[in-house]
Amino acid sequence: xxxxxxxxxxxxxxxxxxxxxxxxxxxxxxxxxxxxxxxxxxxxxxxxxxxxxxxxxxxxxxxxxxxxxxxxxxxxxxxxxxxxxxxxxxxxxxxxxxxxxxxxxxxxxxxxxxxxxxxxxxxxxxxxxxxxxxxxxxxxxxxxxxxxxxxxxxxxxxxxxxxxxxxxxxxxxxxxxxxxxxxxxxxxxxxxxxxxxxxxxxxxxxxxxxxxxxxxxxxxxxxxxxxxxxxxxxxxxxxxxxxxxxxxxxxxxxxxxxxxxxxxxxxxxxxxxxxxxxxxxxxxxxxxxxxxxxxxxxxxxxxxxxxxxxxxxxxxxxxxxxxxxxxxxxxxxxxxxxxxxxxxxxxxxxxxxxxxxxxxxxxxxxxxxxxxxxxxxxxxxxxxxxxxxxxxxxxxxxxxxxxxxx
Amino acid sequence: xxxxxxxxxxxxxxxxxxxxxxxxxxxxxxxxxxxxxxxxxxxxxxxxxxxxxxxxxxxxxxxxxxxxxxxxxxxxxxxxxxxxxxxxxxxxxxxxxxxxxxxxxxxxxxxxxxxxxxxxxxxxxxxxxxxxxxxxxxxxxxxxxxxxxxxxxxxxxxxxxxxxxxxxxxxxxxxx
Numbered sequence: 001x002x003x004x005x006x007x008x009x010x011x012x013x014x015x016x017x018x019x020x021x022x023x024x025x026x027x028x029x030x031x032x033x034x035x036x037x038x039x040x041x042x043x044x045x046x047x048x049x050x051x052x053x054x055x056x057x058x059x060x061x062x063x064x065x066x067x068x069x070x071x072x073x074x075x076x077x078x079x080x081x082x083x084x085x086x087x088x089x090x091x092x093x094x095x096x097x098x099x100x101x102x103x104x105x106x107x108x109x110x111x112x113x114x115x116x117x118x119x120x121x122x123x124x125x126x127x128x129x130x131x132x133x134x135x136x137x138x139x140x141x142x143x144x145x146x147x148x149x150x151x152x153x154x155x156x157x158x159x160x161x162x163x164x165x166x167x168x169x170x171x172x173x174x175x176x177x178x179x180x181x182x183x184x185x186x187x188x189x190x191x192x193x194x195x196x197x198x199x200x201x202x203x204x205x206x207x208x209x210x211x212x213x214x215x216x217x218x219x220x221x222x223x224x225x226x227x228x229x230x231x232x233x234x235x236x237x238x239x240x241x242x243x244x245x246x247x248x249x250x251x252x253x254x255x256x257x258x259x260x261x262x263x264x265x266x267x268x269x270x271x272x273x274x275x276x277x278x279x280x281x282x283x284x285x286x287x288x289x290x291x292x293x294x295x296x297x298x299x300x301x302x303x304x305x306x307x308x309x310x311x312x313x314x315x316x317x318x319x320x321x322x323x324x325x326x327x328x329x330x331x332x333x334x335x336x337x338x339x340x341x342x343x344x345x346x347x348x349x350x351x352x353x354x355x356x357x358x359x360x361x362x363x364x365x366x367x368x369x370x371x372x373x374x375x376x377x378x379x380x381x382x383x384x385x386x387x388x389x390x391x392x393x394x395x396x397x398x399x400x401x402x403x404x405x406x
Numbered sequence: 407x408x409x410x411x412x413x414x415x416x417x418x419x420x421x422x423x424x425x426x427x428x429x430x431x432x433x434x435x436x437x438x439x440x441x442x443x444x445x446x447x448x449x450x451x452x453x454x455x456x457x458x459x460x461x462x463x464x465x466x467x468x469x470x471x472x473x474x475x476x477x478x479x480x481x482x483x484x485x486x487x488x489x490x491x492x493x494x495x496x497x498x499x500x501x502x503x504x505x506x507x508x509x510x511x512x513x514x515x516x517x518x519x520x521x522x523x524x525x526x527x528x529x530x531x532x533x534x535x536x537x538x539x540x541x542x543x544x545x546x547x548x549x550x551x552x553x554x555x556x557x558x559x560x561x562x563x564x565x566x567x568x569x570x571x572x573x574x575x576x577x578x579x580x581x582x
Contacts, residue, residue, distance in 0.1 A: 283426070283471070283538035283539055283540075283555065284470070284471045284473040284476070284479075284538060285459060285460035285461065285470065285471070286479070286480055286483055286540060287459065287460075287461040287563070288559050288563050288564055288566065288567040289461075289563065289566060289567075290461075290476075290480055291480045291481075291483055291484050291487075291567060291570070292484075292566045292567055292569075292570045293480075294476070294477045294478075294480035294481050294484065295480070295481055295484045295516060295570055295574070297477060298477070298481055298516045298517070298518075299517070299518040
């Protein structure tokens with residue numbers, strides 16, 4: 001320790017210290033380059049990690065020649081150009097991708113081995129939240145303990161590390177257990193333990209204690225952490241299965257569990273699910289008008305025919321359209337010709353004989369013939385009036401029914 | 407009136423759980439339900455205040471009870487009414503029993519596509535309508551009858567339904 005260093009404080013570390021620190025930092029940077037959004041922060045979009053993975057896989061295929069920039073772009077053609085540029089800049093800045101030879105305008109690049117391993121580790125952690133990592137650690141530790149070169153200090157460090165990991169693990173589980181049920185459902189399966197992890201950890205603990213009895217303090221810590229973890233795990237599982245029934249939120253348990261329940265439960269157990277419910281079976285109401293509307297809206301076997309196209313010429317209207325009611329016209333013409341009997345005009349008084357109902361019907365027909373625009377007949381009334389108290393029509397105006405030329 | 411309150415409460419709960427339920431004429435009719443007489447039995451059905459029907463929900467812009475394929479179910483109901491409500495000047499209830507085959511053949515006129523498929527759909531709808539008291543289906547005798555719920559249609563709203571049923575073609579004779 002030189003006096004100069006003591007006075008300058010930690011900022012003025014020796015060049016060797018700086019180099020050593022820089023080497024460690026470099027490894028860190030390479031490991032997590034895949035996760036970095038820019039050189040200062042972690043990615044916020046998992047798709048960005050995919051870009052790095054694609055690149056690294058391409059580098060693995062490329063062999064010792066490495067890849068040129070264009071080849072890298074080709075490999076990442078699925079991603080937008082700016083995303084690719086950003087990733088390339090960050091990966092280069094952190095040393096995950098380097099020039100084959102460190103000189104300016106270098107065209108070919110190679111990837112760093114550390115980054116790939118880091119990415120594999122990260123992927124595994126994303127997948128199952130560190131549980132399988134714990135399995136691996138325990139297995140490794142077991143091997144280490146059996147190794148004759150292992151020292152007591154190393155064993156203590158390992159046991160302490162495991163104890164710390166289990167402690168943190170159980171704390172996280174406990175926090176979740178007291179949180180919302182949805183969050184627990186989401187996170188807990190990654191966290192709560194299998195029997196196997198407990199078993200393996202206890203076996204490791206036994207092995208360490210047997211070989212180095214002087215490490216009993218560390219082993220006690222490990223044991224306590226293990227039991228705390230087991231407790232937390234059980235409590236989280238109990239909370240989840242309790243609330244799965246009462247919230248009626250079917251997503252709290254995996255579908256297989258529900259299916260098994262539905263298959264194996266007795267009738268009473270199935271009925272108990274709906275205990276406390278009163279079904280007020282509300283029957284649908286069919287209003288009579290709704291029934292009528294439903295029939296009117298029924299799908300038809302043949303589509304409704306479209307209206308025929310209209311003539312473009314202007315419509316002359318209905319008044320001259322005599323074709324529509326030919327039967328009625330024919331009847332009127334028949335009546336009129338019967339009355340005229342070949343003459344051109346006939347006195348109305350001579351025709352309206354034979355009783356009041358017959359006279360009335362005939363007069364109505366004659367008036368209709370008179371008013372019909374298509375028939376060449378008319379009634380002409382005069383001033384005279386003939387009274388006949390004994391006749392059937394007791395009085396008649398004088399008038400003629402005549403044929404008029406069109 | 408010294409009917410035990412518990413009896414009424416139980417009857418009401420039963421009517422609510424089971425939907426349309428028939429009790430002997432001698433049994434009391436709980437308040438809030440109306441009895442639709444049918445021979446020696448009485449169908450218990452809920453009543454609405456002031457003579458309203460659930461159609462009033464529409465005026466309050468409240469969604470009615472959800473119903474799958476409402477149009478199809480109502481067409482089957484119309485086909486059943488065509489066969490069972492033969493005296494159109496009377497009320498639809500109690501109606502007359504008609505063979506299910508007749509109802510199906512009337513419905514086949516209203517449906518498009520495969521006639522066999524239409525019959526199968528219509529059979530399902532007949533069962534559903536029976537569950538909710540709109541029809542009375544006798545599966546053993548293969549006959550169907552208008553249900554007690556049709557007695558709740560206000561008489562003055564039936565004019566358009568009568569018109570419809572007069573227009574609707576009747577069942578085909580089986581040995582045509």
